Amino acid sequence: MSFVHAPRVLSAAGDERYLAIVIQLKNVYKAFGPKKVLQGFTLDVPEEETMVIIGYSGTGKSVAIKHIVGLLDPDAGEVWVDGQRVDTLPRRELYKLRSKIGYVFQFAALFDSLTIGENVAMGLRKQGELSEKEIGFRVAEALSLVDLPAVEQRFPAELSGGMRKRVGIARAIALRPKYILYDEPTTGLDPVTSAVIDQLMVRMREKLGVTGIVITHDMRSAYTVGTRIAMLYQGRVRWEGTVAEIHETEDPIVRQFIEGRATINEAGDTGEFAAAVESSADED
Numbered sequence: 001m002s003f004v005h006a007p008r009v010l011s012a013a014g015d016e017r018y019l020a021i022v023i024q025l026k027n028v029y030k031a032f033g034p035k036k037v038l039q040g041f042t043l044d045v046p047e048e049e050t051m052v053i054i055g056y057s058g059t060g061k062s063v064a065i066k067h068i069v070g071l072l073d074p075d076a077g078e079v080w081v082d083g084q085r086v087d088t089l090p091r092r093e094l095y096k097l098r099s100k101i102g103y104v105f106q107f108a109a110l111f112d113s114l115t116i117g118e119n120v121a122m123g124l125r126k127q128g129e130l131s132e133k134e135i136g137f138r139v140a141e142a143l144s145l146v147d148l149p150a151v152e153q154r155f156p157a158e159l160s161g162g163m164r165k166r167v168g169i170a171r172a173i174a175l176r177p178k179y180i181l182y183d184e185p186t187t188g189l190d191p192v193t194s195a196v197i198d199q200l201m202v203r204m205r206e207k208l209g210v211t212g213i214v215i216t217h218d219m220r221s222a223y224t225v226g227t228r229i230a231m232l233y234q235g236r237v238r239w240e241g242t243v244a245e246i247h248e249t250e251d252p253i254v255r256q257f258i259e260g261r262a263t264i265n266e267a268g269d270t271g272e273f274a275a276a277v278e279s280s281a282d283e284d
C-alpha cells in the first residue's frame with residue numbers, strides 16, 4: 001500500500017518511530033447552501049495515534065469526520081484514508097474501505113427491537129463473511145472488551161445511557177476496524193461513566209493499535225484519550241499538536257477554549273466567538 005501523499009511525523013508518544021499519515025483531509029471545503037462550514041480544512045492523522053478534534057458547537061467537527069467515511073463529499077479538496085482517496089472512490093470500494101472504519105455516533109443509535117447481541121452482530125452479518133458461530137465469538141469478545149459481558153440477551157431500553165454508549169463502541173470494534181471515529185462519545189454522561197468510556201478509547205489504541213479520531217467538548221477527556229489535539233475554528237484547523245504542546249500554546253483562541261473562559265482579552269482578536277460574546281454582552 002502506498003502513502004505517497006503522506007509526510008511522516010514523530011510519534012506524539014515521543015518515541016523515535018516515524019509514523020505514516022493514514023487519514024488525511026487536504027484543503028477541504030464544504031458548504032450547505034449559503035452556509036460555509038469547512039473552508040480549507042487540513043488535518044493529518046498519524047497511524048496508531050488518537051487525534052482529538054475540539055472546537056465550538058456547530059463549527060463543523062461532525063461534518064469533517066463524515067468526509068472520512070464518505071457520508072459527505074467535499075466541494076473541493078481531497079480526503080485520503082488508508083492510502084485511498086475517499087472522495088473519488090467507486091461505491092463498491094468505498095464499502096470495502098468503510099469496513100475498516102468503526103464509527104461511534106454521537107447518539108449510540110441502537111435498534112430497540114433487537115437484543116444487544118443482535119445489535120453488535122449487525123455489521124458483521126451485513127459483511128456476510130463470517131459463520132454464525134464466528135459472529136457469536138466476535139460479539140462476545142467485543143462486549144467483554146467494553147466490560148459488558150452479560151448483556152447479550154438484554155434489550156437497549158434495559159440499559160443505562162453509559163452502557164448503551166459502550167454497546168455502540170462494542171458494535172464498532174466487533175468489526176475489528178483499523179480506524180475508529182468517535183463523535184462526542186461522553187456527551188450527556190456523568191463524570192465517572194465518562195471516565196470509563198475514556199479508558200475504553202485508550203484501550204482501543206494501546207491494546208488494538210487502532211488509529212482514532214475523537215470529537216469532544218470535554219477537555220479532561222481530550223487530555224486523557226488524545227495523543228494529538230486539533231482545534232477547528234472558522235472552517236479550518238487553527239492549531240494542531242500534542243497534548244503537552246497545547247498546554248504551552250500562546251494562541252489566544254486555543255487558550256480561551258481549553259480554559260473555558262467566556263471572554264477574551266488579547267488585543268487584535270477578531271474571532272467569531274469573541275464577536276458573538278461581545279454582541280451577546282450588548283444585548284444584556
Ligand SMILES: Nc1ncnc2c1ncn2[C@@H]1O[C@H](COP(=O)(O)OP(=O)(O)OP(=O)(O)O)[C@@H](O)[C@H]1O
Binds near residue numbers: 058
Ligand atoms: N447535512 C447537512 N445539511 C445542512 N447543514 C448541515 C448538514 N450537516 C451539518 N450541517 C450544518 O453544518 C454546521 C456544522 O455542523 P456540525 O454538526 O459538523 O458541527 P459540530 O462542530 O460537530 O457541532 P457540535 O459540537 O454541536 O456537535 C451546522 O451549522 C450544521 O447545521
